[in-house]
Amino acid sequence: xxxxxxxxxxxxxxxxxxxxxxxxxxxxxxxxxxxxxxxxxxxxxxxxxxxxxxxxxxxxxxxxxxxxxxxxxxxxxxxxxxxxxxxxxxxxxxxxxxxxxxxxxxxxxxxxxxxxxxxxxxxxxxxxxxxxxxxxxxxxxxxxxxxxxxxxxxxxxxxxxxxxxxxxxxxxxxxxxxxxxxxxxxxxxxxxxxxxxxxxxxxxxxxxxxxxxxxxxxxxxxxxxxxxxxxxxxxxxxxxxxxxxxxxxxxxxxxxxxxxxxxxxxxxxxxxxxxxxxxxxxxxxxxxxxxxxxxxxxxxxxxxxxxxxxxxxxxxxxxxxxxxxxxxx
Amino acid sequence: xxxxxxxxxxxxxxxxxxxxxxxxxxxxxxxxxxxxxxxxxxxxxxxxxxxxxxxxxxxxxxxxxxxxxxxxxxxxxxxxxxxxxxxxxxxxxxxxxxxxxxxxxxxxxxxxxxxxxxxxxxxxxxxxxxxxxxxxxxxxxxxxxxxxxxxxxxxxxxxxxxxxxxxxxxxxxxxxxxxxxxxxxxxxxxxxxxxxxxxxxxxxxxxxxxxxxxxxxxxxxxxxxxxxxxxxxxxxxxxxxxxxxxxxxxxxxxxxxxxxxxxxxxxxxxxxxxxxxxxxxxxxxxxxxxxxxxxxxxxxxxxxxxxxxxxxxxxxxxxxxxxxxxxxx
Numbered sequence: 001x002x003x004x005x006x007x008x009x010x011x012x013x014x015x016x017x018x019x020x021x022x023x024x025x026x027x028x029x030x031x032x033x034x035x036x037x038x039x040x041x042x043x044x045x046x047x048x049x050x051x052x053x054x055x056x057x058x059x060x061x062x063x064x065x066x067x068x069x070x071x072x073x074x075x076x077x078x079x080x081x082x083x084x085x086x087x088x089x090x091x092x093x094x095x096x097x098x099x100x101x102x103x104x105x106x107x108x109x110x111x112x113x114x115x116x117x118x119x120x121x122x123x124x125x126x127x128x129x130x131x132x133x134x135x136x137x138x139x140x141x142x143x144x145x146x147x148x149x150x151x152x153x154x155x156x157x158x159x160x161x162x163x164x165x166x167x168x169x170x171x172x173x174x175x176x177x178x179x180x181x182x183x184x185x186x187x188x189x190x191x192x193x194x195x196x197x198x199x200x201x202x203x204x205x206x207x208x209x210x211x212x213x214x215x216x217x218x219x220x221x222x223x224x225x226x227x228x229x230x231x232x233x234x235x236x237x238x239x240x241x242x243x244x245x246x247x248x249x250x251x252x253x254x255x256x257x258x259x260x261x262x263x264x265x266x267x268x269x270x271x272x273x274x275x276x277x278x279x280x281x282x283x284x285x286x287x288x289x290x291x292x293x294x295x296x297x298x299x300x301x302x303x304x305x306x307x308x309x310x311x312x313x314x315x316x317x318x319x320x321x322x323x324x325x326x327x328x329x
Numbered sequence: 330x331x332x333x334x335x336x337x338x339x340x341x342x343x344x345x346x347x348x349x350x351x352x353x354x355x356x357x358x359x360x361x362x363x364x365x366x367x368x369x370x371x372x373x374x375x376x377x378x379x380x381x382x383x384x385x386x387x388x389x390x391x392x393x394x395x396x397x398x399x400x401x402x403x404x405x406x407x408x409x410x411x412x413x414x415x416x417x418x419x420x421x422x423x424x425x426x427x428x429x430x431x432x433x434x435x436x437x438x439x440x441x442x443x444x445x446x447x448x449x450x451x452x453x454x455x456x457x458x459x460x461x462x463x464x465x466x467x468x469x470x471x472x473x474x475x476x477x478x479x480x481x482x483x484x485x486x487x488x489x490x491x492x493x494x495x496x497x498x499x500x501x502x503x504x505x506x507x508x509x510x511x512x513x514x515x516x517x518x519x520x521x522x523x524x525x526x527x528x529x530x531x532x533x534x535x536x537x538x539x540x541x542x543x544x545x546x547x548x549x550x551x552x553x554x555x556x557x558x559x560x561x562x563x564x565x566x567x568x569x570x571x572x573x574x575x576x577x578x579x580x581x582x583x584x585x586x587x588x589x590x591x592x593x594x595x596x597x598x599x600x601x602x603x604x605x606x607x608x609x610x611x612x613x614x615x616x617x618x619x620x621x622x623x624x625x626x627x628x629x630x631x632x633x634x635x636x637x638x639x640x641x642x643x644x645x646x647x648x649x650x651x652x653x654x655x656x657x658x
Contacts, residue, residue: 131570142508145516179471179558187474187555210559211566226516227559229508230539234560237540238567241460245602249595259591266578266585273574
């Protein structure tokens, strides 16, 4: 299988991407890793003894986080992100991974690859850590700001298929993000979507409140892109604030510093379990090709996790399964 | 001033409410605390030496969390919550506080007290802890699920007035909860609301992302009730998950238990700074009378904080100021 990596996108590009590619190339000899970016930058990082299953495809432009997504994808046709998308589009790669500008990646999915037949709006997924360490796939995280109930239904079908194909869960439990657990709760969108989800051929377990998202009650959580983005960033923000406060308090005195030093491994484990990078590599579901988003701050380990997820998705023919599911509708 | 307390609502009713009333009565002799509930339950808790500025107003029914809000308020006319609302409505109390069923409290506001003239939809506020310890007032947390841009504008005006009247902030910084900081970001609702807020006679500082809510960049955060509820519960859920994980990890071995014992005061300080009870007592803004919501899990200290906030709001004639602001529109 062939995976194109946007080697210039993300906070730790290109080093983390080259490092993860080297590690992945060694672990999975059947996988061709295509680093897309400036060869003059990438070649020296790869070194001379680079394995034969890593190649470089040149792309001299870079889309960064300040770029306006749609404009950037239209104009920067030689950017690492767009070139990676084109490799998938033209059948020269089975998937692409990018840790770059999220909006631009969605635009790449829509403009370069296009929607899967039958899909009205693609949805961007994220995988949240959960207390039971199984993680939960949540979508949409912001691809589609004004979702309709039918879009939420399609997210539920796609999310279910992803969890069963890529994570081997037989009957993924699907929950609808809502303000209360009762069926009648919510806004106009969720009230109508609830009825559609009840009728759908999925394991719909009802509404789930934002405070229970990390508990592990669901395998898939469905929401509109606006609420999903609020959810994602609120969870991240709360975690970052608490760890900031802990650092402040635990370094306030000599005694607390000493005790905190003893507990360092425990804190690290908590941090790791809340770390989104541990579950890196969420798909943009509904586009005609496998597009995987890495967290912007992905390091080499996180990128390798994304590569692992992508390999599983390719191996289980995720895109073909999605195409089958929706083409008849 | 006279404050009616729904003595039967909330996880720690009635004990926490009686205890907080006793403490408040001692601290503020100018304040009449009216405990609304079953006298046979409340009288023994008060004891014989209860101060003269605590009175009991009988109400024999209770609205609990399983009650359907509107139905409960209509039918349970002798419930502690509805009776407290009626005391405000009929001029026998200057405010009411309840830690009970949030939906029912909103229904009490709407059905018993009615809207303020000029207000289209009341909004339920919450106060979040922030890193700078000033807290941020956010609304709407769920009173109005399908908000229109004009509702968000009214929330901004009411929230600003509350922060200046009750918290003494001269030009409260108002932010719009959104998925990005740029003006063009968001869904149809926030895009239109952004324009209205720019024109409004408030200190509008633009969009704020959910991950920055706790940073202290704003004094007021505006959102629709659905997103607000997701935000509130995601922040609560993340904090509770992290503290759960910490407890697990820090009690995993003898050494870690020992070190954690040394750090107990530090952990408590972090917990307290993230504790919503420290900022207890958020108003239902836009109803014709002062209705204050205590967190469902409020203990006696938290209830006393709510009483303190309520006293300040009464002292600064918040409702009259809101009525002035909107009556001419």
